[in-house]
Amino acid sequence: MLYKEFTVLLNPQSRKIIFGICLNAIGGGMTLSLLLVYLHDMRGFTNTFGGLLLAYGSLVSIIASSPMGALVDRIGPKKVMIGGLLLNSAAAFSLSQVQTHFQAVIVITGLNIAGQAIWPSQSVILTRVTPERDRPKIFGFNFMLLNLGLGVGGLLSSLIIQRGDLLSFQIMYWVDACTFLLYLLIVLTLRGEHVNKYIPKEHEPKTGSYKDLFEIKPLMFLGIAGIILFTFGYGTIQAGIPVFATQFLGLSPKWLGIIFGVNTLSIVIFQPLVMRVIDKYSKYAALIAVGLVWALSWVFVGIAPYLPLFASGIALSLSQFIFAVGEMIQAPTIPTLANELAPEHIRGRANAWMSLQWSVSGVLGPAITGLMLGADLATAWIITMFIGCFLSIPLFLAMKRAAAVAL
Incomplete structure (x- = not known):
């Protein structure tokens, strides 16, 4: 099993x-x-x-x-x-x-x-x-x-x-x-x-601060890259897909249950399988893969307007299946790396830093989406999201180099 x-x-x-x-x-x-x-x-x-x-x-x-x-x-x-x-x-x-x-x-x-x-x-x-x-x-x-x-x-x-x-x-x-x-x-x-x-051990610092956290360069790169990745992922998916599907494609709101249901069900079913696959690769390779996979999901969003109505709904559903694959790679990788890099005495601060991925992307993603879809720039919005998924990759590579130096 x-x-x-x-x-x-x-x-x-x-x-x-x-x-x-x-x-x-x-x-x-x-x-x-x-x-x-x-x-x-x-x-x-x-x-x-x-x-x-x-x-x-x-x-x-x-x-x-x-x-x-x-x-x-x-x-x-x-x-x-x-x-x-x-x-x-x-x-x-x-x-x-x-x-x-x-x-x-x-x-x-x-x-x-x-x-x-x-x-x-x-x-x-x-x-x-x-x-x-x-x-x-x-x-x-x-x-x-x-x-x-x-x-x-x-x-x-x-x-x-x-x-x-x-x-x-x-x-x-x-x-x-x-x-x-x-x-x-x-x-x-x-x-x-x-x-x-x-309770710190004898050789460990007795207290910590955010200054200590900011000095851990790989962790800083991971947090900033995560914010960028989530902005063009979670931040825009939740805000933009419902509007794009119903107002730009003309799909019934009932399709939203199917589209996001595919995402959730895929994670529940396939997470163990994805874990077996990524277990064979380094965590840094997995992080880069997330950006590539999420970019691919936006390709299916991009072709949806050129398909018949029912087929466009299927294309959006497939986009969310592909997005779910990226989620299943990201979910075990980012928190594991963050906690590997974080010393015990500032682990709370490190996890708070990583939680900014959600809150900052929750502001930036909807703001970008609202401005672009509000200006009727749906195609430009999709292209922006596609390109945005690649922006985190140089930071993940910089993080890998910084972690190697730290070792």
Whole structure:
């Protein structure tokens, strides 16, 4: 069985963390794609306000990442996660009650601060409780289960949500809030030195700072390259494909479920196979492959307008299958490399630095997409995204050279 090679690597601690992430992803999958719909249809906010709110949330994440990373190093990842999960649960519940613009801003602030508390913390714990040789497979397995949770959550939301029914949306957010509390109960059972503040060995520095982090050149290259790669990947896919498919190609919104469903299902099915393949190559070769594969996915987006309507939907679905292949290469590679390069006493800061890939690309990707598609430059947008996927490759090569010098 393909998944057995993952499950045998799990220990009691990593099993709890991965299960908690999957459980939490179910709540995220229910609400992730419906926030703008909820704010517009149920609360009467404009789509412009909703878009600005999402951009604001990404900016909050960027600002919060540094202090949260330092806090993980200072008091330990478990304590930071506990606070983050409590805040996230309260914010998810509060989202079901928002009635004013100000309330929405406060809730989104809480959600994004909480996210920056949770993600670096769980990455630190998962790294610490997993032997170095097993980390790529564990991060890959974690990514697969994360997508499984998102897929299940999306299916549940489609069963719960009723058009024009406020209560159905509120139930969705209440369930989301409960998943954070369930994850909290799991985190409370974690024991051992791996989940608490790291105690330096005699030969190790007693304290750390972001200055120490910035001096690790390979890690800096990895973070900046990741931001660029994600901007022309995740940042634009989520923002641009729905608009491109429905407004420029004329596809029914129902196609979006198929297009993104192909992506999620591919990851759940093929992650073990992809892990076996990339295990034969260096992590640096894998990183370069991500850019090449994601560029190929944009080729299929580019040919979609020249096909009949049904075939264009198939082309977009294929693009998301190819994009998923790149995701399955990236997911175990970037976090593994980041934690290999990060000293233990600043591991929280290192994972906070890497989390900027998501928050910065969450601002830049939609901004580029919105400007270009808003100006009716769909073809130029696709070409820009295609070229953009190659921009990270020189930085990955520079990272490889810097890592060789460091050794």
